[in-house]
Amino acid sequence: VAEPVKRAEQKERTRRAILDAALRLTAETGLAALSLRQVAKEVGIVPTAFYRHFDSIDALGLALVDESFGALRAMLRDVRRGGPAYDTIIDRSLEVLVEHVHAHQEHFRFIAREGAAGPPAVREAVLHQLELIDRELATDLAVITGGTWSHEDLLTLADLIVNSVVATAEAILAGRPEQEKELVERARRQLRMVLVGALNWRSQA
Amino acid sequence: VAEPVKRAEQKERTRRAILDAALRLTAETGLAALSLRQVAKEVGIVPTAFYRHFDSIDALGLALVDESFGALRAMLRDVRRGGPAYDTIIDRSLEVLVEHVHAHQEHFRFIAREGAAGPPAVREAVLHQLELIDRELATDLAVITGGTWSHEDLLTLADLIVNSVVATAEAILAGRPEQEKELVERARRQLRMVLVGALNWRSQA
DNA sequence: TGTACATCAGTGAACGCGCGTTCACTGATGTAC
C-alpha cells in the first residue's frame, strides 16, 4: 500500500518548483515581504494549491532553511576532505568557499538575510543552525591544535573564524565581481592574523 | 520671512513621532514589510498626513539610517575620547560598546537588519556608511600602530575588527541577558587574539 | 491693535488592487476485486 508513484512524482516536482520560486523571489524583498500569491503565480499554480504543499509561508521558510544549510554543510564537508594539513588549510578553505558561494548564491544570501531579518521562527532556526556549525568547527579546531585547548577557547576561536568567513561571503555577494580577488586576499590575511594571534596569545595565557 | 515658530514646532514633533513609531514597528518585521498605514495608525494621524513629512517609506528609511549612524558615531567618539592608550583600549571599547548597545538598541538592530535585508536604497545607504566607518577606524589604527603600516594592511585589520564587533553587538541583542557577560568576555579574547596576531604577523611579513 | 488674506498640517471619502483563506468542484491517477 505504498504511495503511488506517478502522482507522488508530480507532487514532488511542484514542491520543488515552489521552493525554487520562493528562493528566487525572496532575493528581492526578503521572506517577510513574500506573499503566497506571488509564489503561486511564479510557479504557475492557483493560490489555493499552495496549501497542498505547505501550511504557510513560514513553513516554506523553514524548509528553505533546511535546504540552505544543506548547501553550507556540503561546503564544510568539502573543506574537511583535505584533512587538517596545517599550512595549506587557509588557502584551500578559501578556494572551496569561493566556489560554493558562487554555486549556491541564493542559499547563502538566504541564510544571511533571514538570520538578520526573517520572520521570528525562521530567524531562530537560522541562528540555531549557525550555532551548531560553530560547535562543529570547534571540534575540528581541537584536532588541528592537538587537543591542548579548552572547550571555551576553541569556541571563541571558532566564533571569530565563522564571523569573518560569513562577512567575507556576504561581501563577495554584495560587491562587484572585480572586487572579489581583493576581498579574498583580505580574508586570507585576516585568517592568517587570527591563526597566528590565537597561537601566540595561547602560549602567553 | 523666517518660517513661523509654533507651526514648525508642531510639524517637527509629528515628524519625530513618525520616526519613533517606524523604528519601533520595524523591529518586528523589518522595513520592507512596514506599511505607511501602520505608521500613521501608531502615530495617531490619518494615512494621508504621512505625505506631509516623507515621500515614501523608503525616504523614511533613509532618515532612519542617518539617525542610526548618528548613534553609532556618537559611540565611536566616546571610544576615541580615551586616546590611543594601547593596553586598556580593548576593555574600554567594550565597556562603551555595551553601554551604547543598550541605550540605542533599536538603532543598532535597525542597522544590522536593514544592511542585510532592507529595501535596496536603504541597504546601500547602510553598507556605504559602514564602509566609511571601516576607513575611519583604519586611520585610528594608523595612529596606534605608529604609522608603519600600509594603507591596505590597516584596512584589512579594521575590517576584521569591525566585523567582530558588529557580530558581538548582534549576539548581545539577540541573546538572553544572562549570556551577555559571556559574550563580552568572548569578544575581549577575540580582540586580543586579533591584536596579538596582527602584530606578530606583521613583524613576520 | 484689528482686519483681511495666505499658508499648510492634518482630515475623510473614495478608488482599484493584492492579500490570505473558505469552499465546493473536477478529473486524472491509483486501487480493489
Added chain:
DNA sequence: TGTACATCAGTGAACGCGCGTTCACTGATGTAC
C-alpha cells in the same frame, strides 16, 4: 483484463481586509497692512 470506486493535486469563485494614492476640504496659525 475490465470495471467500479477512492484518492487527491490542482481549480475557480467568493469573502472581507489592509494597502498606497488621489482629491477636495477644514480650520488653526501666520503675515501684510
